[in-house]
Amino acid sequence: MLDPTAAVVHSPKSAAAAAGSFIWNLPRNILILLLLAYRKVVSPLYGQVCRFFPSCSAYALEAVTVHGAVKGSWLAARRLARCHPWNAGGVDHVPAGHREWPENRTPRIVVLNNPDKYLAAQTDGEGRTAA
Amino acid sequence: MDFFETIMFPFKWLVSIIMVGFHEGLTAIGLPAASGWTWTLSIIGLVLVIRAALIPVFVKQIKAQRGMQLLQPDLKKLQDKYKGKTDQLSRQAMAQEQMAMYKKHGTNPFSACLPMLIQMPFFFALFQVLSGVSNASSSGQGIGAMSANQVQQFDKSSIFGAPLSATLLHGTPPGGNEVAVWVLSILMILAMTASQFITQKQIMAKNMSEEAMASPFMRQQKMMLYILPIVFGVGGINFPIGVLIYWTTTNLWTMGQQFFVIRRMPTPGSPAAKALAERRAAKGLPALPILGGKKVDAEAEAAAAAAVAQARTQRTQPQRKNRKKK
Numbered sequence: 001m002l003d004p005t006a007a008v009v010h011s012p013k014s015a016a017a018a019a020g021s022f023i024w025n026l027p028r029n030i031l032i033l034l035l036l037a038y039r040k041v042v043s044p045l046y047g048q049v050c051r052f053f054p055s056c057s058a059y060a061l062e063a064v065t066v067h068g069a070v071k072g073s074w075l076a077a078r079r080l081a082r083c084h085p086w087n088a089g090g091v092d093h094v095p096a097g098h099r100e101w102p103e104n105r106t107p108r109i110v111v112l113n114n115p116d117k118y119l120a121a122q123t124d125g126e127g128r129t130a131a
Numbered sequence: 132m133d134f135f136e137t138i139m140f141p142f143k144w145l146v147s148i149i150m151v152g153f154h155e156g157l158t159a160i161g162l163p164a165a166s167g168w169t170w171t172l173s174i175i176g177l178v179l180v181i182r183a184a185l186i187p188v189f190v191k192q193i194k195a196q197r198g199m200q201l202l203q204p205d206l207k208k209l210q211d212k213y214k215g216k217t218d219q220l221s222r223q224a225m226a227q228e229q230m231a232m233y234k235k236h237g238t239n240p241f242s243a244c245l246p247m248l249i250q251m252p253f254f255f256a257l258f259q260v261l262s263g264v265s266n267a268s269s270s271g272q273g274i275g276a277m278s279a280n281q282v283q284q285f286d287k288s289s290i291f292g293a294p295l296s297a298t299l300l301h302g303t304p305p306g307g308n309e310v311a312v313w314v315l316s317i318l319m320i321l322a323m324t325a326s327q328f329i330t331q332k333q334i335m336a337k338n339m340s341e342e343a344m345a346s347p348f349m350r351q352q353k354m355m356l357y358i359l360p361i362v363f364g365v366g367g368i369n370f371p372i373g374v375l376i377y378w379t380t381t382n383l384w385t386m387g388q389q390f391f392v393i394r395r396m397p398t399p400g401s402p403a404a405k406a407l408a409e410r411r412a413a414k415g416l417p418a419l420p421i422l423g424g425k426k427v428d429a430e431a432e433a434a435a436a437a438a439v440a441q442a443r444t445q446r447t448q449p450q451r452k453n454r455k456k457k
Contacts, residue, residue, distance in 0.1 A: 044355050049247070051239045053230035084245040085191050090234030091227055115224035 027069035035061040051089025054113040056080055059094055061109045066097035140275075142256035147275030149177045150260075154281070167288035167295055174257075174295075174373055178380040181253055188246045189388065193396045198238035203400075205232055240398075254377070261373040264296040291315060295373040312372065319375040320367035324360035326382040330389050331356050337403040338393050 039057050050056050059079050064072030075094065082092070093114065101107065111118045153176035158164040162172070209232065213225040233239040260274050268286035273279045286296055292308030299316040335356070367375060397403030408418060 049241050049244055051230075051233075051241045051243045053227045056244060080244070080248075083243045085188050085243055087243070088234050088237055089230060089239040089241070089243075091231045112219065112223050115220050115227055119220050119224050 028064055028072070031064045031069050031073070032061065035064065051083060051085075051087060052079070052092045053090070054093070056083050058109060058113055059092070062094045062107075062113045065107050065109055066094060066099055139252065139256055139259060142252040143260055144275040146177060146253055146256040147260055147277045149180050150174065151276050151281060153177065165284050165288055167290040167293075170285055170288050170295055170373070171290055171376055174376045175380050177257070178377055178384065181250065182381060182384045185246055185249070188242065192240075192242040193392065195238045195240050197396065198236070202232060202236050202238070205236075250381075254374075257377055258370070258374050261296055261371045262298075290372070293372055295376075296371050298371050299368040301369070315372055316368065316370075316375060319372070319379050320364050323367065323375065323379045323382050324363050326379070326386045327363065328356065328360050330382070330386045331359070333386075333389055333393060337406075338389075338398050338401050 035057060039061065043055075043057055048055070052059070054062065056076070056079055060072070060076035063075040063079075066072070067075060079092070083089075101110075106118075150170075150173045153173035154164070154169060157169050157172055162169045206229070209225065209228055213221055216222075216225075260277070263274055264282055264286045267274050267279075268283045271279050272282065274282055277285070286294070288295055289308075289311075291311045291314075293311035293315045297312045299313060335353070367378075370378070393403045394407070397407055411418065
């Protein structure tokens with residue numbers, strides 16, 4: 001069932017378009033890697049300090065994933081500026097973007113940052129497989 | 132001037148003016164201007180200024196943690212709601228509801244990243260000032276608020292024969308004692324990592340609520356407890372003696388602050404809080420009032436005080452037995 005060439009073949013894009021989109025997405029993907037590394041290595045050092053849900057690094061990761069490098073960084077910077085001891089904190093989601101993902105391939109961070117939205121979907125799915 | 136330098140410029144200036152201020156003050160009370168010890172005390176002064184400026188942030192955090200007691204019932208309800216749900220998405224949903232609850236009650240136990248972030252540019256600035264000293268000294272320039280004369284003086288100054296601008300890895304400027312640099316660097320790296328380790332260990336062993344201990348972050352954090360000293364130890368060999376003085380002092384401050392917190396204002400629900408409650412009970416003092424809820428609880432407090440007064444009169448009773456024996 002798993003055909004490694006499926007992803008390449010089913011895309012009608014030319015190699016040039018693929019290279020173009022690779023370059024276009026490169027800044028975003030570099031930022032995503034940096035943020036993932038930060039969340040894996042640096043975040044655990046401090047434990048939870050953030051006054052918001054999602055935490056600033058989770059917010060930044062989602063913002064860059066959903067909105068791209070430029071707008072995502074801007075959103076993340078604004079969130080960091082909001083995150084200080086005199087802000088009450090609370091729930092503060094990344095604004096919805098226009099990017100769409102194929103079924104079951106929503107980035108993990110988007111799922112984790114919007115638990116109420118995806119938790120309902122997940123329990124539905126579980127119910128179906130159980131039945 | 133590149134982007135990074137432009138951002139760092141005001142911090143470098145601030146760091147150097149605080150140090151120069153302390154240096155002038157210390158020489159005014161009679162310390163030798165060219166001595167490395169005077170400059171060492173100036174660096175310690177810089178730490179004291181930065182950490183003292185952060186005290187309001189720290190106090191606010193402690194108050195918020197106390198305020199948490201008020202929402203214990205709601206927190207308990209939330210925990211019951213998610214009891215047994217250990218998958219990551221449910222945990223996230225719980226975290227979200229918990230944050231919403233903090234906001235509703237206007238209290239939040241987390242301090243945000245500002246206190247940490249704000250120290251970073253100062254640290255970088257100090258690093259730049261101290262590691263730039265040798266170059267600026269040979270080219271006769273000033274750094275930030277430090278005049279060219281002061282830079283040269285700083286460059287020549289040393290403690291125990293170790294120049295303040297020397298690093299273990301990148302060598303000792305001429306005239307410095309290399310053995311002294313090695314010994315001092317290693318001693319300070321040890322002091323710095325040990326104080327950090329002790330602080331973290333104390334927090335984990337005594338000042339964490341049961342919920343925090345059970346969280347999935349805990350294992351990662353326990354691992355970091357051992358990895359972190361290695362990271363700082365390796366980093367430390369790149370730091371000039373002056374930066375090591377700064378870092379060691381600031382870590383010692385954190386450790387002292389943490390001891391104070393664990394003893395006097397522990398996190399509700401932590402072993403330290405239980406210990407404090409027991410100590411207070413043994414002394415016959417009322418349980419700690421909850422900050423923020425003081426006005427509402429005035430009556431309850433009065434009742435508690437009355438109860439304590441009663442307890443005190445009762446406690447004198449055993450003395451009668453003693454008298455009988457005699």
